[in-house]
Amino acid sequence: MTAGPVTELLARATSRESVSPDDGKSTSSFERVTVDGERFFLKRLSPASDWIMRATGDHVHRPYLVWRAGIMDRVSTFIDHAVVSMEISGVGDEAELSMLMRDVGSYLVPEGDTPVSAAQHQGFINHLAQLSATFWGWEDTVGGLTTMPERLGFFDAANVARELDAADPPGPIVAADVGWRQLPERSPDLAALARAIQEDPEILTGPLAATPVTFLHGDWKMGNLGSNPDGRTILLDWAYPGSGPACWDLCWYLALNQARLPESKEATVGRFRDAIEAHGVDCSGWFETQFDLCVIGMMVTFGWEKALGAEDELRWWERRVADAVARQGLDVARLAG
Numbered sequence: 001m002t003a004g005p006v007t008e009l010l011a012r013a014t015s016r017e018s019v020s021p022d023d024g025k026s027t028s029s030f031e032r033v034t035v036d037g038e039r040f041f042l043k044r045l046s047p048a049s050d051w052i053m054r055a056t057g058d059h060v061h062r063p064y065l066v067w068r069a070g071i072m073d074r075v076s077t078f079i080d081h082a083v084v085s086m087e088i089s090g091v092g093d094e095a096e097l098s099m100l101m102r103d104v105g106s107y108l109v110p111e112g113d114t115p116v117s118a119a120q121h122q123g124f125i126n127h128l129a130q131l132s133a134t135f136w137g138w139e140d141t142v143g144g145l146t147t148m149p150e151r152l153g154f155f156d157a158a159n160v161a162r163e164l165d166a167a168d169p170p171g172p173i174v175a176a177d178v179g180w181r182q183l184p185e186r187s188p189d190l191a192a193l194a195r196a197i198q199e200d201p202e203i204l205t206g207p208l209a210a211t212p213v214t215f216l217h218g219d220w221k222m223g224n225l226g227s228n229p230d231g232r233t234i235l236l237d238w239a240y241p242g243s244g245p246a247c248w249d250l251c252w253y254l255a256l257n258q259a260r261l262p263e264s265k266e267a268t269v270g271r272f273r274d275a276i277e278a279h280g281v282d283c284s285g286w287f288e289t290q291f292d293l294c295v296i297g298m299m300v301t302f303g304w305e306k307a308l309g310a311e312d313e314l315r316w317w318e319r320r321v322a323d324a325v326a327r328q329g330l331d332v333a334r335l336a337g
Contacts (some may be wrong), residue, residue, distance in 0.1 A: 179304025
């Protein structure tokens, strides 16, 4: 079927059903749609209605910008983004993005905490590395995409406070508020470091700027992933695209998928490094530094989530952050003060 504007495709719909995805964290609206006998998934969102867009600083519909720029199609030989068409209606923060995607639900990673297969995990890491290598050195030539300070501030005090004032605060925001309050008791050093960098992101973004960049999808969690029968990795929800360090997407994968990994975090890091080098990127001279800085940054963003979780998981990140801080020569006492 030839893709056309969303409104034209929906005009031919023979059925439309509102749905609430189990893994959906946003307050966007979703529908399952049948057009010409084919099943699609429709997502509608705007900064006015979607807290994630507000928390990430997206007032320009970043998924639409990267789709229109051809970035999604550039990786279509190994990544299946499932997008058929997008369009925007309205102006300002009320402007609504309509995104029509093929219904690939049957190929997505199932909900739950069961580890994925070794083969599927290896495929995800290989394609993450291939995505990074494809765009090696990429700067934001699109304009207005997600910046590193914005990534570090997804769940900072300002965002949490603003969204808590809503009549019905989003669940992740409520959890973040609780987690940030608990983190000083469970890990005082981690809490102090996260607070300091949220207040002054340059502490981390400065050193990171000295390492290589690539295009970041920004949300390599299992809820967005699957395996197409043709071997491609299904990668949905391009909500946080931008230029940044490849190790950020890797650390995001480690932090949000910890229960689903069929091997250790250390083995996964080694697998990614081997894969990105196999795709033509020389890792000498930058990889260890960038990974250290991204480990620290991930806890600036998700330290609250680890404060609400298992002891061994929190301690792994605590130890890894402490080692990274020491290796990179960051003055913890000054930051905490």
